[in-house]
Amino acid sequence: MSELVKLKLHEDIAIIAVNNPPVNALSAAVKDGIMESVNVAIAAPEVRGIVLTCAGRSFIAGADINELGRPSRPPTWEELLATMENSPKPIIAAIHGNALGGGLELALACHFRVATEDAKLGLPEVKLGLLPGGGGTQRLPRAVGPELALKMIATGDPILAAEALSRGLIEQIVDNPEVGGKAFARKVLAERRLLRKLRDDDSKLSAARSDRSTFTDMLSSIAKRARGLEAPFAAANVVECAIDLPFEEGSKKERETFNRLVASEQSKAQRYAFFAEREARKIPDLPVDTKARSVDRVAVIGSGTMGVGIAMSFANTGIPVTLIDTNERHLKRGIGLMQKNWVGSAARGSIPADAPAKRMALINGVIGIDSVKNVDLVIEAVFETMALKKEVFRQLDKYARPGAIIASNTSYLRIGEIADETRRPQDVLGMHFFWPANVMKLCEIVRGPQTAPDTLVTAVSISRQIAKVPVVVGLCHGFVGNRMWDQSDKQRQELLLEGALPQQIDAVMTRFGMPMGPFVMSDMAGMDVGWFARKEQGIKSEIADALCEAGRYGRKTGKGWYKYEGGSRTPIPDPDVERLIEETWARLGRKPRAIGCQEILERLNYPMVNEAARILEEGVASRPSDIDLVWLYGYGWPIYRGGPLYWADQIGLKHVAERLACYANETGDASLEPAPLLKRLVAKGESFASFASIAKAS
Structure with missing residues (x-):
């Protein structure tokens, strides 16, 4: 057997255990091991049932994305699924943690599925600009009905075990996957159950065949979220094939569409973003053994819009929050806003009905900064003035316990200057959340001049814990995101003075893909x-x-x-x-002119690319992909364009530099002159991607 897949026998039940940490990805070696194990178990006369399970914290959480586009080797994915589905002995998928992508498709090829209560089951390929390529678009509609299948596949959002049970995706919720899987296998054998092959079960498709309205309504609601994206609509077309076509024909359509999407520019950009997130976890210049401090209780200073959003982000993941203000009226208003937001989310079905009460119970609103005494992390979210922030940090230094991390949510101000107001600058850094903080995924982690390694690692760790994408940045005015935004804003204001109107500029950017x-x-x-x-x-x-x-x-x-x-x-x-x-215009003696959409697009975006080149050269950002993440998750840059620097590479840096030089000459704005790094890349025929490769190698 493969080292990644083990086969063991418990009386008459064979246990196939995948162990490919950290997420048991379906690499070619794992598929080989599963295929070999299944064939051995089928051939063994003493084996009557088979249980597929996984070691570690998760079931198979997807295919190995590194192998996408590479030539496949036998056994093919289709051969493995067919071998499992056609097994004369019952195969039970015993799921815990995440069964995602290829992991769920493998489970759908099993005859039965059981899962632990905390399991999540989903097909998130659409988030990589793809659709399931292992029969998921054809088997899932047969398991749960085409409407729920469409929602799961076209949004990529998983469902929990309770819903999976009620909709027929799993047969039972178990406490322990291996033990529960064995028990269910013996139940199947004792009851002589027929082996269910989803490919042959059309019972949940008949309603949609006679009335397509519910399916169409679901597609309409998804379309509102999928503006500009190709994959959700391609996925919807293939899911609909499950309603209209035999399994084999639908599967053929799925494979054709998958192959087309793999080669698409959108999928390449979305896969780039996926790997950018992974790369951002690597923080340069830190000792390899640096460990995060424990964070069990958090305080947020300021109950305005940002403070409320930050507090909600922590409560959303079960972390108690003390929300602190100096004004009773402001505090009550902030707490009321949280309640309103959560109740609204529950009414829309995006969180469970009991979630608002549970989350509100984690919020403790108090007056007085001395209430930070027992917390592990304090995040200041007061108004953006240096004098006020300095005063708050002097007070925090007085009351926060030794070893507590003190973070500022500043958008622009220098963290070092703020940290100097304390006697513990090693515990101070920036955690810049983006509005609305309970929705936007980005957190810029701003390293101060004296920030300790474990302070930095803790901020990154807790950001990930609350479902944010942390990007570590250095010191400068505006850090990465707002520094680039300021260059674009400068051009927006100038375009207004030259003859454009706000609605014209907004229309150009929404057509480009901004939300x-x-x-x-x-x-x-x-x-x-x-x-x-x-x-x-x-x-x-x-x-x-x-x-x-x-x-x-x-x-x-x-x-x-x-x-x-x-x-x-x-x-x-x-x-x-x-x-x-x-x-x-009249007061300044300006003569307005007609401004084309292409000029607006270039004037707003190319200066940001130019500023990003300066940011890279100064070392404020470690990688071009880090800058792209800031814009993807902090500003809503369309993910199918991969981020400003990825997008610039696709356009060609030579063109970007030429247009910048042209606008600099036309407007007399020296800041539009191509940055030194941009000029060097153009001169060498290189790109931001090649810059990243060189930096990584060095």
Whole structure:
């Protein structure tokens, strides 16, 4: 047997155990081992039943993505599935942890499935721009019905064991996978159950064959989430084949579509993002044996929008949070906002009905910063002014216990200067969450000049624990994300002065794939935040400042770049804003011109790429892929474009540099001149990807 797959006999039951840590990925060697073990068990006269299980913390959590696109070797995936499905002896998949992708497809080829209560079952291939390629689009609809199968496959979201049981995906919930699997195998043998081959069971497809409306409604709801993506719609087409075609024909359509998607630009970009997340876990210049500190209790200072979102992120994963403010009214409002958000999520079915009460029980709202005495991590989320943050950190230094980590949620300010207000700069760093903090996945981990290695590792570890994507960055104004955003914002404001309108610029960026335009985003986040930050830095923005001075802070005041009527979230172009822009043109002696969509796209995005080159050269970011992650998970950059630097590589850095030089000449803006690193890459015919390879090798 393979070292990765072991076969052992318990009386008349053969146990096939996969042990390929950390997630038991279905590598070619694992498939070989399973195939050999199944054939041995089938041939052994003393074996009456077979249980497939896994060592470690999970069942098979997917295929080995490193092997995608490589020539396959025997046995093929189809041969392995057919061997299991056609076994004359019952095969039971005993699932714990995650049964995802190829892992679930393998389980679907078994005759029966049992799972532990905490198991998750899903087909997440769509998140890599793909669809299941091992019969999942054909067997899952036969197991749970086409509507739920469509939802699982086209969104990539897994279901829990309880739902899997109620929908027929598993037969039983067990306490221990191996013990439960053996017991169920003996039950099957004792009851002489017929071996269920999902490929031959169309019983759950008949309703959809006579009435497609429920399936169509599910597809419509998914389409709203899948704007710009190819894979969800391709997956829907193939799932529908399960309704209309025999299993073999549907499987052929699945293989053809899978092969097309593997070669698509979207899937390549999404797979790049997957590996970028893995790479970001590697923190340069840290001792290899650095261990994270224990974090059991957290405090958040400030009950505004950011503080509330950060506190929710911790409570969502079961970590108790002390939410601290100096104002009773603000605190009550913040706690009420949490309650409203969670109740709304439960009403939509995105969290269990009992989740709001459980999560609210983890929130302890208090007045007074001295309440941080017993926590392990404090995150400051007060207003973005250096004087206020320094005062808060002086107080935190006074009351926080020795060894507690103290983090600032600052968007721009220098962590070293804030840390100097304490007697423990080694325990201080930045944890920059992105708005809305309970939704956005990014956390920029800002390393201060004296941040200790275990402080850094702890911040990364706890960020991952609360389902964030941590990216470690260095010190500079705005770090990575906001430093790049500022360059784009500078061009947005200049385009307004040259003749563009907010709605035109927003339309260009939403067509590009951003979830919303930059002016709508500014209204949602609150224009006053940027206004106060600009005033502290002595920066002026003609039109934005004028709007803020008129009390137009965005959606919260009903007016910003747009107007919002009757508490609506829908932005409506406002003639008053257009009038103000026209008055600004006249006051500054500007003559507006017609500006094309391509120029807007280039003027907003190419300066960000240019600034990213400077960030890399300065060492503020370790890798181009880290910068791409910041934009994918902090700003909603379309994942099918892979991130700004990946996107720039696809366009060609030579073209990007030429256009930047052209705009620098036309506008007289020296900041648009191609950065030294960008020029060197172009001169050598290289890319950001090759820069990453060279940096990794060195």
